[in-house]
Amino acid sequence: MSGFAARLAPEVTTLALCWRIVRADGVALGFTTHDRDLVVAGLRHASAPGMLPSAISSGDGLEVDTMEVAGALSAGSITAGDLGSGRYDGASVKVFMVDWAALEAGTLPLARGTLGEVARAASGAGGSFTAELRGPTAAFDALCIEVYSPECRAELGDRRCRVDLAPLTMRAAAIAQDGARLTVGGAGADLDRFAQGRCRAISGDNAGIDARIVSGGAGWIELFEPLPFAVAAGTRLELREGCDKRFATCSGRFANALNFRGEPHVPGGDLLTRFEIG
Structure with missing residues (x-):
């Protein structure tokens, strides 16, 4: 100085x-x-x-x-x-x-x-x-206070979730694009396991850009919004499976119930509206 x-x-x-x-x-x-x-x-x-x-x-x-x-x-x-x-x-x-x-x-x-x-x-x-x-x-x-929720507050694979992302991540190739929907090959036939996951382009104009996957099906994935640049056929992609943050999914699919960061059995606000007319 x-x-x-x-x-x-x-x-x-x-x-x-x-x-x-x-x-x-x-x-x-x-x-x-x-x-x-x-x-x-x-x-x-x-x-x-x-x-x-x-x-x-x-x-x-x-x-x-x-x-x-x-x-x-x-x-x-x-x-x-x-x-x-x-x-x-x-x-x-x-x-x-x-x-x-x-x-x-x-x-x-x-x-x-x-x-x-x-x-x-x-x-x-x-x-x-x-x-x-x-x-x-x-x-x-930033607000740092968490609130009760039936869904998990952790992100799949983070330090609180602790699920290993390596076996849940794989490479694929884009075949065609229709707006936010990508037809992909090399990642298996049924891609619904990638719903709520991530898609990252590792080649082409979108290289390095990460997008959220909304849903998947037989050879296709739907992104939350289209990638900013056109996806050419043959573009290499990295796909990571997602989690819907429900306790049943955490326990049954990932065998990770001990690290679930939610309160699935706490009554919600709709408890007050439940009644029977006798």
């Missing part, structure tokens, strides 16, 4: 802002306000698409710290298709300062968090976008 304080003292400085974005699929991108690319910590930080941050402020309270980043859509970095498909949803971001004349001096961290709402500007605005960066204190906005 003291080294950067000395670099801020002159009337003319050689400082630049940088930010590193890491998407959920592991892709890392770097950008800088400098007029040329900078290589920081082994990652090239591009001077395009000219991203500009809003004022950065932080405090010692529990208020949610947010800032905005504005930029231009570029085919070589951030594209309209990637934004629309949700590839940047929840991506981690680090904002820091560097001395572009002495990169060996290290970095000065300024802010970190995750990308919140990402919005594209109107078509007449030159293909630009704005993104909200939510700081670590944004986690305090």
Whole structure:
């Protein structure tokens, strides 16, 4: 910090802002306000698409710290298709300062968090976008209290469920697409066991995008919504079986009743409406 304080003292400085974005699929991108690319910590930080941050402020309270980043859509970095498909949803971001004349001096961290709402500007605005960066204190906005429910509150395969997902996950290939319905081969004849599961494309334009499976049948699966890009025949898919979160399914299908995270025998709100007319 003291080294950067000395670099801020002159009337003319050689400082630049940088930010590193890491998407959920592991892709890392770097950008800088400098007029040329900078290589920081082994990652090239591009001077395009000219991203500009809003004022950065932080405090010692529990208020949610947010800032905005504005930029231009570029085919070589951030594209309209990637934004629309949700590839940047929840991506981690680090904002820091560097001395572009002495990169060996290290970095000065300024802010970190995750990308919140990402919005594209109107078509007449030159293909630009704005993104909200939510700081670590944004986690305090989440409700952490669980309520009683007859269905399980865990997700299949998480640390509370503990079901091994390896035998429940398999590879398949897309044969045809009809909206949100995909005809697939290589995963067996009856695919109803994948209902409430997940489908992840591992090739093609949708590579890395994960979608929820609503239902399945004889050689087909129905997604909650169509994948953002057209699914070509031969696209490789990773299918993971799902769970309807009922106790009978947990016990009978997965033999996992000990880890069931629900209250199947607690009376529901409809108990008060049950009566007989004698």
